[in-house]
Amino acid sequence: MSRMSLRTSAHPSDLLTLLREREPLVQCITNAVVTGFTANVLLALGASPAMVDIPGEAGGFARIASGLLVNLGTPTGEQRDAAREAVAAAAEAAVPWVLDPVAVGALPVRTALARELLLHKPTIVRGNASEILALAGAGAGGRGVDATDSAEAAEEAARGLALLTGGAVAVSGPVDLVTDGTTVVRVANGHALLTRVTGGGCALGAVMAAFAGAATATAIATSPGSGPDTDGPAHASRALDAAVAASSVYGIAAEHAARSAAGPGSFAVGLLDALAALDAPAVRAEARLS
Incomplete structure (x- = not known):
């Protein structure tokens, strides 16, 4: 099923075209395991990465x-400070940002930090079901980075977090x-x-930041002088899109x-090639949305 919800204003195929036109610059404060991927x-998608993660x-x-x-x-001590600094600056400059609360719940340092950063109202929160439940205070987390809950089980928690932040929540x-x-x-x-x-899920958070950046840049271009709203229905709609x-x-x-792919190794390389080759007509034909 490819028909979009009435509240969703743009099809993914149109946003892919927009992203390739805008070439958004995406700052990543991310984990050491997945930085290169x-x-x-x-880069394969058409965005520009910047791994700027020091205070x-x-x-x-x-x-x-x-x-x-x-x-x-x-989340090293230096990265935690960099995240606080970057999130505060992004909020002041109306730059959209994505929070990926990896393995929150059972691990106290990152759980406390995730809840602190949540107060700055991320544009998008992306995580697996156990992470979303834990961030919402409705669960204890999964098994490390692996979910022990289903996406459907996290729907109520995801809705609550989205209403709290005024943005969108994506449950993988x-x-x-x-x-x-x-x-x-x-x-x-x-x-x-x-x-x-490794990085198959984490990279998706960066992709969300790229799409959010392209959508916000377009909102700025179509409303010169006023800038995009950072709250309210239009902001939530862009985040959802x-x-x-x-x-x-x-x-x-x-x-x-x-x-x-013959296995995970060739798949990882093939994913980069597939992202680079993907075009809007293919996305319009193959997106399965309901």
Whole structure:
């Protein structure tokens, strides 16, 4: 099913075209395990990665970035300070940002930081079902980075978080669930090999930041002088559009890559090639949204 919800204003295919035109600059404060893969995913998609993640630089760069990703996979003390600095600057400069609360719940340092950063109202929160439940205070987390809950089980928690932040929440699973607190869109694109590659999920957060950055840049261009709103229905709609577009485009590319993959290694390389080759007509034809 490819018909979009009434509250969703743009199809992922149109947003992919927009992203390629805008070439958004995406600042990534992400975990050490996935930095290179995340940068390559952004480049393949058509965005520009910047791994600026130290205090004294993170805030200044966030002001000029198109979008920001904060991923809590390996939250060293320096990265925690950089995240606080970048998020504050992004909020002041109306730069959209994505929070990926990796493995929150059972691990106290990152859980406290995620809840602190949540007060700055991320544009998009992206995580698996157990992470979303834990962030909402409705669960204890999963098994490290692995979910022990289903996306459907996290729907109520995701809706509540979206209403709290005024943005969107994306819950990863065999069928992704994306909501702005009112509308729920399910994205059925993707492939199980994504779970066999380090960074397969984390890179999706960066892709969401890229789509959010492209959408916000367009809002600025169409409303010169006033800038985009950072609260209210229009903001939530852009966040929902960006999260849905990222989930579907990334999922379709994974499906394409899996067709010729012999296993996780060739799949990881193939995913980059598939992202680079993917075009708007393919996304329009293959996005499975309901």
